[in-house]
Amino acid sequence: MEQNTLLQIAKDFGSPVYVYDAEKIESQYKRLTSAFDKVKQVKLNYAVKALSNISILKLFNTLGSGLDTVSIQEVQLGLKAGFKAEDIIFTPNGVSLEEIENASKLGVQINIDNLSILEQFGTKHPKTPVCIRINPHVMAGGNTNISVGHIDSKFGISIHQIPHLLRIVENTNMTINGIHMHTGSDILDIDVFLYASEILFKTAKNFKNLEFIDFGSGFKVPYKEGDIETNIEELGEKLSTRFNAFCEAYGKPLTLAFEPGKFLVSEAGYFLTKVNVVKQTTSTVFAQVDSGFNHLIRPMLYGSQHDIVNISNPEGRERFYSVVGYICETDTFANNRRINEISEDDILAFKNAGAYCYSMASNYNSRYRPAEVLWYDHKAHLIRKRETFDDILNNQIEITL
Ligand SMILES: *Cc1c(COP(=O)(O)O)cnc(C)c1O
Numbered sequence: 001m002e003q004n005t006l007l008q009i010a011k012d013f014g015s016p017v018y019v020y021d022a023e024k025i026e027s028q029y030k031r032l033t034s035a036f037d038k039v040k041q042v043k044l045n046y047a048v049k050a051l052s053n054i055s056i057l058k059l060f061n062t063l064g065s066g067l068d069t070v071s072i073q074e075v076q077l078g079l080k081a082g083f084k085a086e087d088i089i090f091t092p093n094g095v096s097l098e099e100i101e102n103a104s105k106l107g108v109q110i111n112i113d114n115l116s117i118l119e120q121f122g123t124k125h126p127k128t129p130v131c132i133r134i135n136p137h138v139m140a141g142g143n144t145n146i147s148v149g150h151i152d153s154k155f156g157i158s159i160h161q162i163p164h165l166l167r168i169v170e171n172t173n174m175t176i177n178g179i180h181m182h183t184g185s186d187i188l189d190i191d192v193f194l195y196a197s198e199i200l201f202k203t204a205k206n207f208k209n210l211e212f213i214d215f216g217s218g219f220k221v222p223y224k225e226g227d228i229e230t231n232i233e234e235l236g237e238k239l240s241t242r243f244n245a246f247c248e249a250y251g252k253p254l255t256l257a258f259e260p261g262k263f264l265v266s267e268a269g270y271f272l273t274k275v276n277v278v279k280q281t282t283s284t285v286f287a288q289v290d291s292g293f294n295h296l297i298r299p300m301l302y303g304s305q306h307d308i309v310n311i312s313n314p315e316g317r318e319r320f321y322s323v324v325g326y327i328c329e330t331d332t333f334a335n336n337r338r339i340n341e342i343s344e345d346d347i348l349a350f351k352n353a354g355a356y357c358y359s360m361a362s363n364y365n366s367r368y369r370p371a372e373v374l375w376y377d378h379k380a381h382l383i384r385k386r387e388t389f390d391d392i393l394n395n396q397i398e399i400t401l
Pocket of ligand 1: 047049050068070091182216217218219259260261262263355
């Protein structure tokens with residue numbers, strides 16, 4: 001997006017504010033679908049948890065996307081946004097049988113990731129087709145926070161438990177219509193992905209009634225200069241060939257499904273903050289903005305590096321800054337970062353603020369969560385109001401003491 005547009009949005013809607021570029025979301029969606037255009041049936045289910053504003057969901061609906069949901073509330077949001085139940089897959093982890101049954105009653109595709117619930121659900125509802133989440137035990141990336149396929153992961157049914165899984169399916173007479181893996185965010189290496197896919201294909205042969213194979217997500221997008229990005233075109237080429245060969249051997253065309261979050265929305269997002277204070281210390285210059293990890297927790301939680309641009313002074317001389325927030329706790333956004341000279345009241349734009357930013361925001365320090373704006377059709381649309389004092393008090397009960 002143009003820096004001047006962003007500046008104008010900060011002026012019109014105040015700061016801090018999240019801004020999402022609909023065109024970028026659309027182009028990422030199209031890039032992914034066209035990478036797999038050699039497969040007859042491809043389904044993208046956007047992972048709602050990355051950015052769950054209902055207007056964003058409606059945008060995905062217009063693109064022809066489905067949804068990947070991890071809570072019954074996300075299912076309800078999706079239905080409210082106009083998605084058909086059959087275009088929603090429910091992929092929770094560690095939720096109660098009751099929540100899975102409630103989602104199933106709404107008509108969405110159920111994906112089960114443990115044998116205990118599979119047996120209980122299959123016994124009670126043998127006629128409801130179920131997808132199973134497999135853990136192929138593949139390390140994607142190097143960080144155990146984001147590699148959910150490894151041996152100690154809480155996600156999925158281990159491939160070593162397939163014999164037990166098959167016994168449950170046989171005993172309950174339930175139908176397995178899909179098989180799924182999600183090895184975690186940030187897959188660096190296409191070969192790792194293809195390796196995990198082979199395990200999925202091998203597992204899939206055990207089930208006669210499949211309709212789809214869901215390869216999850218974990219596509220990497222660049223955050224800082226020099227970052228690698230998953231080569232979607234190369235992955236599309238290689239996986240499509242392999243998938244089509246599998247369908248041939250299986251004897252039936254299946255749907256190839258993905259459920260990307262970050263890939264679709266990360267780069268479309270900008271987080272605009274205003275500099276409250278420029279504070280010189282003995283060792284660094286702090287730029288303190290009107291936000292903190294209450295609004296954008298990824299740098300503190302995952303060590304993520306979001307590029308920060310001073311859109312008020314884009315031509316200014318570059319200097320080194322530590323960009324921090326106003327929370328009464330360490331809330332560093334960037335350390336020793338080269339940024340165009342910063343003055344108080346300047347607007348700083350954080351890049352890659354589409355995925356896991358607003359959706360992880362909180363009211364810590366009793367601060368309001370920011371507004372959200374969708375840049376769509378060359379216009380800025382407010383899609384979430386900034387909170388007010390009433391929102392802070394909402395649900396609190398003052399007792400008489
Ligand atoms: C979070 C999640 C995704 C999306 O992952 P990204 O890295 O954002 O693409 C997909 N599937 C499941 C099951 C998830 O939990």
